[in-house]
Amino acid sequence: MTRVLVIDDEPQIVRALVINLKARKYEVDAAHDGATALQLAAARHPDVVVLDLGLPDMDGVEVIRGLRGWTRVPILVLSARHTSDEKVEALDAGADDYVTKPFGMDELLARLRAAVRRAEPVGAGEDDVTTVETEQFTVDLAAKKVNRGGKDVRLTPTEWHLLEVLVRSTGRLVSQRQLLQEVWGPSYGTETNYLRVYMAQLRRKLEADPSHPKHFITEPGMGYRFEN
Amino acid sequence: MTRVLVIDDEPQIVRALVINLKARKYEVDAAHDGATALQLAAARHPDVVVLDLGLPDMDGVEVIRGLRGWTRVPILVLSARHTSDEKVEALDAGADDYVTKPFGMDELLARLRAAVRRAEPVGAGEDDVTTVETEQFTVDLAAKKVNRGGKDVRLTPTEWHLLEVLVRSTGRLVSQRQLLQEVWGPSYGTETNYLRVYMAQLRRKLEADPSHPKHFITEPGMGYRFEN
DNA sequence: GTACGGCGTCAGAATCCCGTCAAAGACGGC
DNA sequence: GCCGTCTTTGACGGGATTCTGACGCCGTAC
Numbered sequence: 001m002t003r004v005l006v007i008d009d010e011p012q013i014v015r016a017l018v019i020n021l022k023a024r025k026y027e028v029d030a031a032h033d034g035a036t037a038l039q040l041a042a043a044r045h046p047d048v049v050v051l052d053l054g055l056p057d058m059d060g061v062e063v064i065r066g067l068r069g070w071t072r073v074p075i076l077v078l079s080a081r082h083t084s085d086e087k088v089e090a091l092d093a094g095a096d097d098y099v100t101k102p103f104g105m106d107e108l109l110a111r112l113r114a115a116v117r118r119a120e121p122v123g124a125g126e127d128d129v130t131t132v133e134t135e136q137f138t139v140d141l142a143a144k145k146v147n148r149g150g151k152d153v154r155l156t157p158t159e160w161h162l163l164e165v166l167v168r169s170t171g172r173l174v175s176q177r178q179l180l181q182e183v184w185g186p187s188y189g190t191e192t193n194y195l196r197v198y199m200a201q202l203r204r205k206l207e208a209d210p211s212h213p214k215h216f217i218t219e220p221g222m223g224y225r226f227e228n
Numbered sequence: 229m230t231r232v233l234v235i236d237d238e239p240q241i242v243r244a245l246v247i248n249l250k251a252r253k254y255e256v257d258a259a260h261d262g263a264t265a266l267q268l269a270a271a272r273h274p275d276v277v278v279l280d281l282g283l284p285d286m287d288g289v290e291v292i293r294g295l296r297g298w299t300r301v302p303i304l305v306l307s308a309r310h311t312s313d314e315k316v317e318a319l320d321a322g323a324d325d326y327v328t329k330p331f332g333m334d335e336l337l338a339r340l341r342a343a344v345r346r347a348e349p350v351g352a353g354e355d356d357v358t359t360v361e362t363e364q365f366t367v368d369l370a371a372k373k374v375n376r377g378g379k380d381v382r383l384t385p386t387e388w389h390l391l392e393v394l395v396r397s398t399g400r401l402v403s404q405r406q407l408l409q410e411v412w413g414p415s416y417g418t419e420t421n422y423l424r425v426y427m428a429q430l431r432r433k434l435e436a437d438p439s440h441p442k443h444f445i446t447e448p449g450m451g452y453r454f455e456n
Numbered sequence: 457g458t459a460c461g462g463c464g465t466c467a468g469a470a471t472c473c474c475g476t477c478a479a480a481g482a483c484g485g486c
Numbered sequence: 487g488c489c490g491t492c493t494t495t496g497a498c499g500g501g502a503t504t505c506t507g508a509c510g511c512c513g514t515a516c
Contacts (some may be wrong), residue, residue: 025417045504088338096342097325113414114324118300118346144401144450148393157449181476193506196463203464211464220513379493415512424474431475437467441477448502 003027004148005046007037007063009056017050019103034058038066046073050108057152060102062091063193068094074115078103131169134215134228137206139167146190146206155207158183162198163206166216166226175223199224230344231255233274234434235265235291237284238305245278248333263288270358270370274301276344278336281307281318289321297371297392298358298369300341306331320414360395362443362456365434367395374434381433386411390426391434394444394454403451427452 004021008014009032020029029044031037034055041049053060066074079086079097079205083163087098096118099109130142137148144160155163161183166174176195180188188194200217203210217225232249236242237260249256257272261356262283269277277295292303305323312367315326324346324379325339327373345410347440365376374381389411394402404423407414416422417420427446429436 037508058399081463084334086330086333091338091342094345096346104312106312107319110319111410114319117322142454143399144447145399158504159448159453194504196465197505200464200466218463221317388495420473420493422493424476425494428475428477446474 001025001027002048003029003044003046004112005029005037005044005049007034007050008035008052009054010052012053013078014107015223016105020109024109024151032056033068034060034063034204037063041067041071041073043091044072048074048076048112049080049111050076051095053081053086054079061090064090064093064095073117074119076082076108076111076115078108079131132170132228136208136215141167148206155203155205156192158198159201159205162195163202166224170228173223173225177223179223195224229253229254229275230276231257231272232340233265233269233272233277234258235260235262236280237261237282238280241280241306244333248337252337258279260284262288262291262294265291266370269295269299273346276302276304277307278304278340279323281305281309281314289317290319292321292323293371297372298396300347302345302347306336309400336371339406360398360456362417364436364443367391369395376434383433384429386426387429387433390423391430394452398454398456400451401447401451401453401454405451407451423452 002025004026006014006017006028008017008023011032014030014032018028018030029040029046032042034057037049037051037055040046040144051060051063055063060077060079064077067073067075074096077090077098078101079090079098081087082100082103090098096115099108099111102133130140132139132141137146137153139146139218141164146155146160146163162179165179165182176192177189178192179195184191186195199216200210203213203216207213207215215227219225230253232254234242234245234249234256235258236245239260242258242260246256246258257268257274257383257449258266262285265277265279265283266417268274279288279291288307290304296337302324304324305318305326306329307318307326308329309315310328318326324343327336327339332414341354358368360367360369365381366376369392372389374383374388390407393407393410397401405417408419410420412422427444428438431441431444435441435443443455445455447453
């Protein structure tokens with residue numbers, strides 16, 4: 001699901017955007033000032049940012065610069081200013097698009113889709129690592145492929161999803177609750193038997209010695225960890 | 229040097245753009261109709277395209293689709309039409325930005341810079357591939373032709389579009405949702421029966437043994453993959 | 457030594473997903 | 487207005503995937 005960060009200090013605009021975006025199956029975070037926005041962006045890694053330039057605490061262009069310092073996430077600027085200079089400044093600061101208020105919701109959504117589409121196939125913007133290698137096997141996150149000894153390994157959707165979550169935080173412990181919610185959905189959290197079954201599948205398909213795993217480590221009572 | 233392709237049938241607009249672009253050290257090609265534009269694009273591989281939708285010989289959106297079949301070059305659309313529908317259609321067809329006439333030259337140039345900047349780090353690789361060959365058949369993305377055993381294969385528009393999307397990300401898994409949204413439009417995403425029907429068509433027309441596909445691989449529950 | 461909680465394993469049942477086919481509906485050309 | 491092509495829709499069978507419960511093992515606490 002695509003995650004959108006909406007930054008605007010006018011509640012009615014935020015409301016309109018949130019409603020429309022959620023109706024179209026986007027995941028939405030909202031901030032009403034620049035400082036919160038930068039924090040949220042760092043914490044949530046949105047796939048696209050919608051930014052109103054008229055914020056109470058800081059200049060909108062500063063927000064753009066703050067984001068561009070560490071991410072290439074598409075930024076779609078909203079503004080009431082129609083002057084050419086404003087647009088040029090925002091675009092040259094790193095914005096991807098500039099829409100003047102009042103705007104048509106259809107158009108905004110289309111521009112949003114365009115921005116997301118452009119960014120997508122490359123590398124999701126945040127992690128540059130698309131392949132992970134171990135002595136036993138290779139995981140290609142972009143192609144969604146696992147190779148072991150020259151042969152592609154077939155994984156079911158659930159197996160793949162679980163592997164993906166673990167590999168994305170290589171070396172770190174991922175709690176059982178977190179795994180369940182990521183793979184099976186937000187309403188799961190206690191069905192640890194699912195994890196046992198699917199971890200066994202993964203180990204059987206990928207570990208050299210499935211009963212003595214080297215990469216898929218169990219942390220009893222806590223969760224699982226992918227070690228490289 | 230950045231190469232720009234300008235497509236417009238109004239001489240004075242072309243002149244103004246060419247002068248301004250050349251003054252800023254862009255290399256400029258110009259076309260005054262869609263057919264010439266597509267040829268020029270294939271021959272010269274511009275880094276960015278400025279496209280006026282009002283062309284004498286074909287619909288501007290068709291030009292966008294023609295380009296998008298084989299290249300991800302940024303497309304900046306110019307149009308006198310202000311309606312939301314026009315914009316949405318162009319953007320969803322693959323345009324990157326939409327500027328209504330009359331436009332400010334400063335703004336246009338800023339949007340152009342933004343479009344080029346975005347595309348920069350990616351580029352390099354996949355863009356120049358216009359034909360893909362397998363033992364069974366050859367796909368020419370620019371010419372929109374598929375050849376099998378010396379004969380051209382007739383594909384319907386939908387079949388072609390689906391093939392195009394798959395071939396463009398050869399080796400990578402393309403999710404069902406992504407395929408549906410690319411081929412049928414942004415409002416689709418769950419109609420997987422369409423995919424089943426059209427994948428069957430493609431396999432029947434292109435695979436040596438349609439019931440045991442070598443190139444059009446199904447990843448159950450996830451999507452499809454074109455393997456070469 | 458024993459009870460208990462957490463984990464791995466296994467196998468059967470229910471469900472989901474895919475490929476296939478055929479027919480109805482929409483569209484465009486003549 | 488008719489006809490052919492393309493797209494959409496529905497139904498069906500077979501196979502893969504997911505869910506579920508039972509069982510045994512192991513370490514820890516008492």
